[in-house]
Amino acid sequence: MIALFYIAAIIAVIATVAVILQTNIVHGLLYLILSLLAVAVIFYVLGAPFAAVLEAIVYAGAIMVLFLFVIMMLNLGQHTRDQERSWLTPRGWIVPSLLAAVLLGQLVNVMSQIDHELIPAQIGVMEVSALLFGPYVLAVELASILLLAGLVAAYHLAKTK
Amino acid sequence: MIKLIVDTLLSQVRTLWLVFLKLFKKKDTVEYPDQQPYMFPRWRGRIILSRDPDGEERCVACNLCAVACPVDCIALQKGEMEDGRWYPEFFRINFSRCIMCGFCEEACPTNAIQLTPDFEMAEYIRQDMVWEKEDLLINGTGKYHDYNFYRVAGKQIEGKDKGEALNEAAPVDVRSLLP
């Protein structure tokens, strides 16, 4: 299991870096999907199968499909690739990556102070839903109201006069 | 609204059921090589050249079929026998062009060229689709059994002078004053 975790983690990191460096946008998206799936595997290894599957269904399966859908509508060709490449000059990435490195340092520092068992007990669907509709029911309701508002707005935009 | 939904649903179910019942119906397929389909006598298939009841070639090389052919797939060359008959020296049909329209048969004044109910003419080599007179000519009269062109036509050949054909009036004496 622990080996599985490290393999998935390495894949996730490499895929995410590839998303940034990729100039072909479809390939970039593919790497993003790969990274999401790797994260789903990590969730599974960490004992959260429900979260893992939802990651695959919602993020990899639905949201990314919509991304791809939009990309299909845009007419992307060689010129966007050149544009992407021109943005990848050192002047563009040095400062953000320095800042990110600082954040990473902090994260590693914090992580090294917690000594946790890496593999906790499995948390099934039952437990997750009991928590969601028990102590956190207010948050769930608020989130659903937010989604409803989004739905109504989308309906309004799409409605033909 | 409810009625519409129920009707639509029922109509789909009915469609499925009726199509399912076809499983037990007699099939329309004719299993061709094992089971020969009935070919109608006037089917327009492979072309032949026929002979008259006396066993002579009917074709008189008049070229009418070649002219009538919409895809120009007939080629022939006129020849003449000692007795005055005309005949095709060669007669060539390119079946890879022929569209089996039957115009040649309609144009032919002698019933020589005829279409037959045979459609099995596939070849592996395209050149084999060009048929010469030896391939086309049959030893029979085809669909019209007792028609003989030279017996009814006014053309003069050895053994049959002008005016001697069937139903033919004697030739007009152009030197007489009578009509």
Added chain:
Amino acid sequence: MSLEIGSFLSIGLILGVVIITAALLITVERRLLGFWQERLGPNRVGWFGSLQVVADMIKIFTKEDWVPPFADKFSFVIAPGIIMTVVLLSFAVIPFAPNIGVIDSNIGVLFILAMASLGAYSVMLGGLSSDNKYALLGSLRAAAQMVSYEVFMGISLLGVVALTGSFNMREIVESQADGWYIIPQFIGFVIFLIAGVAESHRLPFDIPEAEQEICAGYHTEYSGMKFGMFFVAEYIGLVLISSLITVLFFGGWLGPEFLPPILWFSIKAFAFIAFFILMRAAVPRPRYDQLMSYGWLFLLPLSLVNLLITGVIILSMQ
């Protein structure tokens, strides 16, 4: 080696049987379609056309495997692989019999849904990378259709899940010992059936590949074995949907004692495969906008109401 869940024998058996069934379906479908159209169908090769599969295989393997020069080679090549992998992986959680299966997972139903949603990529990438207008149109249609019908597919299943109280496929089967779920969940079953056809984009919902409108849709540019993979994956998807219906609504392997469980499962699944082929023979294809409005305006409310009523009944029974 014994036949138990997760043993190599079991896994090999499932893989072999699924792929062989899918291949055989090519012939079976053509024959059945023929019968339903008052024809005979292919019956020349072998005994009653049984070797037609072999002939088709030889043909498809020896065809030129061509990648168009204008295509995005990477996406073009992996697209058929994705769908093949995804449909075959879905069989991992299907319980074929008490002792035959790959894994006994607590999230079986969700796993199937996840795989179904990943299957959309194959179709979309295939169309997008072909750089062909018909392919692009096909994959646009496919994306919209698959994303929408996933929603109803998921919601229509939830009635069954709520009745069982588990996402585990084996528990779903076992809890049907005294009554199949087709009776309490009839509406759920109908919605699942329709969504399943749309999800595996078979006729009458083969809008992404509608030959008469857009050539062959997303696989216009595919040939040889890459096309063959799309083709076989469609049949595997058909087997998958039939098995799912069997498991979720028709009691899986359950049945009277005189036949072994696996046979019961196969009989039920095959009945559904035949039903799908019948649908192909009988029902015409809807228009694209009809499909969409039918889904969102009719199936979605219906499945939500179905779920709501199921919930109310379960609560009041407690």
